[in-house]
Amino acid sequence: MxxxxxxxxxxxxxxxxxxxxxxxxxxxxxxxxxxxxxxxxxxxxxxxxxxxxxxxxxxxxxxxxxxxxxxxxxxxxxxxxxxxxxxxxxxxxxxxxxxxxxxxxxxxxxxxxxxxxxxxxxxxxxxxxxxxxxxxxxxxxxxxxxxxxxxxxxxxxxxxxxxxxxxxxxxxxxxxxxxxxxxxxKNNPTEREVENQFVEAFNEAPDALHLVWCSAKNIDRICALFRACIRCGRTLVLDPYTANVLAAVAQLNPHIPTVTTAKQMMVYFPYYLTKRLLERNPESYIYSLEPRKNKVSYNDFMTKPKRYVMLVRPTALSYLEKLSIRHIRLIKSIWGGYWNEPNTERFRDWAKEHCDAIKDIHSSxxxxxxxxxxxxxxxxxxxxxxxxxxxxxxxxxxxxxxxxxxxxxxxxxxx
Ligand SMILES: [Zn+2]
Missing domain, CATH: 3.60.15.10 (Ribonuclease Z/Hydroxyacylglutathione hydrolase-like)
Structure with missing residues (x-):
């Protein structure tokens, strides 16, 4: 051999x-x-x-x-x-x-x-x-x-x-x-400790809209974030791709929260991503999320920012640019190297200009x-x-x- x-x-x-x-x-x-x-x-x-x-x-x-x-x-x-x-x-x-x-x-x-x-x-x-x-x-x-x-x-x-x-x-x-x-x-924090750090960060700025950049496929991290949202009385708002990821995983593990089963989980619809999903398969990717019931709009974010935590990625930038909100904070819950990638430059610049604080809450x-x-x-x-x-x-x-x-x-x- x-x-x-x-x-x-x-x-x-x-x-x-x-x-x-x-x-x-x-x-x-x-x-x-x-x-x-x-x-x-x-x-x-x-x-x-x-x-x-x-x-x-x-x-x-x-x-x-x-x-x-x-x-x-x-x-x-x-x-x-x-x-x-x-x-x-x-x-x-x-x-x-x-x-x-x-x-x-x-x-x-x-x-x-x-x-x-x-x-x-x-x-x-x-x-x-x-x-x-x-x-x-x-x-x-x-x-x-x-x-x-x-x-x-x-x-x-x-x-x-x-x-x-x-x-x-x-x-x-x-x-x-x-x-x-x-x-x-360095020793890494557990997901439970990460959850506590999220809670601390949300409590530090109770009036702000908190953005969290995290991989859509890091299911344990999204669950930790969701638990932190519940503890702080906030709703976690996902893009439709991430919402579909959770729906697929919930088929294998019914304990995984989804937009349609969890009260404090909702969805926002960035234009290009939504358009792409609609072109590919409207039935399963958009309508299954019951947008009439579960959608958070620009207006919702702008009038009640403190109610929400928004899961973001650099490709959501054009959506974020339309939000006019006084206090926004960004948490990076992702490997540090991604922040300096050339294709995140515009997102990085936007965040530096518009966010009151940018912090890392992550575990390898x-x-x-x-x-x-x-x-x-x-x-x-x-x-x-x-x-x-x-x-x-x-x-x-x-x-x-x-x-x-x-x-x-x-x-x-x-x-
Ligand atoms: Zn790996």
Whole structure:
């Protein structure tokens, strides 16, 4: 059996792992580098070409979760290639179809529940749901030729379902462990603490309209924000895309609040997004939100700003520009790097000019160093292989008593 990390040994994002036996070849994740859009045309062509090569002869792909740095090149897989993921991950990927294309639509989808195994000839793979900022993220155990490899995917212990790491298998031969935060000394707050910080921020400025920028797919964060809104007597107002995301997730988990089931959750309709959704599928995307009952208008925001918390993204700028409100505050509940992206410039400038305060209330989707140590203590791997990190050598300092093997991209490890 061979193990090859095609990308991810010295880079956060764009992960792709290949495992081959005599009889089968599987890939785990097929991600797009986080800086792909900033690369030159030539580089982009080369990156795609390399990913195409990795896909050749693949018998199945296992997807850890629905973030583009793990699934961004699924379109390169041949038609009808089997793709395994959790039901939750498939639901999140299908949501891409609301505004663009479902990246799995040409593939043969096979669902794995947590703890469930499948076999690709002589390679056995078992999924384990773990906590991450993508709904339904999982780790995979790969067993073949008497060896056991555990791939952590993206994982954290400080989230709502952090304790799930205790379901992971122990005493594996290799642990491919993500190290996004391995250079940071900071410990991350729990989602409950994040919720409390939201409450504090709303109470600090009771008359203001609070805007919160957060990923539509970070379900646990939106739930924390919603609980904070309830505690402060405010209504959480979503754009129709996010409202559809929650509606889809609620089909899998009825505890998830939605615009149509929760009293203090409503929807606003930015022009371009609404138009696009109407063009694509009016029945399911707009009318199902019952706009007559659940819509918050410009006038509502302007006359009663203190009643609302508005979930925003930079693309909602033209809507925000029409609001004439005395006190507005912005909370960024998203990875800090997005703030400085070139395509957020106009939104950034608008916020600096119109918001009384801009603050960060966020918690990473990735394990901090202490959590990585807890995972290793629990799993007791014979060898740790760093992945999804820009500082693989740092693993040697953190795990002094363990065997750490740093690989290079495309280096073939014979097991
Ligand atoms: Zn991720």
């Amino acid at each position: 061979t193990l090859t990390i095609h990308r991810g040994t010295h880079e956060i994002g764009g992960s792709c792992v290949e495992i081959c036996s005599d009889k089968a070849k599987i890939l785990i994740d097929l991600g797009m580098p986080l800086d792909y859009d900033k690369r030159s045309r030539e580089e982009q062509t080369e990156i795609r070409h390399n990913a195409e090569e990795w896909c050749k002869g693949v018998d199945a792909l296992f997807l850890s979760h629905s973030h583009a740095d793990h699934y961004g090149f699924l379109d390169l897989l041949p038609q009808d290639t089997p793709i395994y993921a959790t039901e939750e991950s498939f639901a999140m990927l299908a949501l891409d179809g609301i505004l663009g294309d479902d990246p799995t639509k040409h593939l043969e989808k096979r669902t794995l529940k947590s703890g469930q195994s499948c076999e690709v000839t002589d390679i056995k793979v078992t999924a384990y749901i773990v906590d991450h900022s993508a709904y339904g993220a999982c780790a995979y155990l790969i067993e073949c030729d008497g060896k056991r490899i555990l791939y952590s995917g993206d994982i954290r212990l400080h989230g709502v379902k952090g304790v799930l790491y205790k379901n992971l298998p122990k005493d594996v031969d290799y642990l491919l462990l993500e190290g996004t935060n391995i250079l940071s000394a 989707g990735h394990a901090d160093t202490q959590s990585l140590q807890r995972i290793v203590e629990f799993v007791r791997p014979k060898t740790i292989v760093p992945i999804h990190t820009d500082a693989p050598k740092r693993f040697c300092d953190i795990f002094v008593n363990d065997n750490v093997k740093c690989l290079d991209n495309n280096e073939v490890l014979y097991l």
